[in-house]
Structures are given as structure tokens and as C-alpha cells.
Amino acid sequence: QSVLTQPPSVSGAPGQRVTISCTGSSSNIGVGYDVYWYQQLPGMVPKFLIHGNTNRPSGVPDRISGSKSGTSASLAITGLQAEDEADYYCQSYDTSLSAWVFGGGTKLTVL
């Protein structure tokens, strides 16, 4: 059971918009720690997509965005493309565990 909860899977047709939620608690997201997002393409190394809740590093398209509110965060991908099919993970820090924590991951399928 992950400290950060994500849906196991989401799907959407090409061109559509999908969101992936990440639910934490008062010992991680809710106490003010930032949320980060990673994309892991099949058989590849994780690559970070979003830092500081909403910020995209250079090279990440602006159709990918992040948000945070209270004890939760979300990743949104608009204009879905086949290349977006991957596993997505949220990450934060937990003060109770004194540990960096990841969500269980969400598999995005482009129909």
C-alpha cells in the first residue's frame, strides 16, 4: 500500500484529455511538501515531468501540466498522443516516515 494513492490505470483516445490523481495526507502533500511527477515509458528509465507541483523542465510539452490542492495533486495531459502511453508516478516527501515516497503508479493507455 503506497503512501500516495494513484488510480492503477486511466485511458483516453488520441486528442483527448486525461487526468491522473495523487492523494496524500497531512504528513506529506498536506503539510506543504511539493509533488513531482515522472513518466516511465515501457522498458525505460523514469524521467521527471513536473517539479514544484506545476513546473515543466525544458523539453516537456505544455500539453502536460500539474496542479496541487490540499492533500492532493493531479497531472493532466491534453491532446493525447500514442507516445504518451506509459506509467506515471507522483512523488513527495513524508515527514512521518522521514522518507521520499512514490505513488503506486498509473498506467496510461491511449486507445
Add this chain to the structure above:
Amino acid sequence: EVQLLESGGGLVQPGGSLRLSCAASGFSISNNAMSWVRQAPGKGLEWVSGISGRGSGTFYADSVKGRFTISRDNSKNTLYVQMNSLRAEDTAVYYCAKRIALTDTGGYFDLWGRGTLVTVSS
């Protein structure tokens, strides 16, 4: 080119030991926070251990505390993790990652190695 390259994985029996290495190039690990993150086959990411940027602080997940030891050799620009009393549940790909943060808490992992597979089995 900035990169991380892990080595040292392999097959080990339960109760055995293994030391993983992570050679960094293109930057110095001596003033960067570093971590090990693992991924069991078909499973998600799990942070395992970390070492602070400039100081000597070390951090461990409860699942490995007392069994794993993280260290670095600045002269070799290499990060290590010594893994003892290995269990079947330690079977995973182990990634070395550089952490971006201003403090010893929080932050994210901006650079990852390709990983090295550790299999604990008799």
C-alpha cells in the same frame, strides 16, 4: 555528458550480500544529494536510501534500515550501497538518482541511471 552508471547487480542467495556502485560523470557527487530507488519486477518505484549533498547525512527506508548502507567515494565520483541480509523481497532493479533539493528533506530526482538488476533467490 551528465550521466549515472550502475553496476554490481546479480543473483545472490537469501541472506547474502551485494555491493552496488554508481559511477557519475559530467558532475560531482560530492556536493549533490544522491539516492537509490528500486523497482521490483512489474511493480512501482520505491525509494531505498539517500545521502545528503555536502554533509554526511544518510537516510533509509524502513524496509532496508539496518541491512543497507549508503556511502560515496568523492575521489572516484562514485556512490555505493552495501546490501546485507538480502531477502527475496529485495529483488528489483536498483536505480541511482541525483536529488535536487535545498535541504535534507523534500526535493525530486532529476537524473537517473539505467539501473542494475538484483535477484535474491536460492
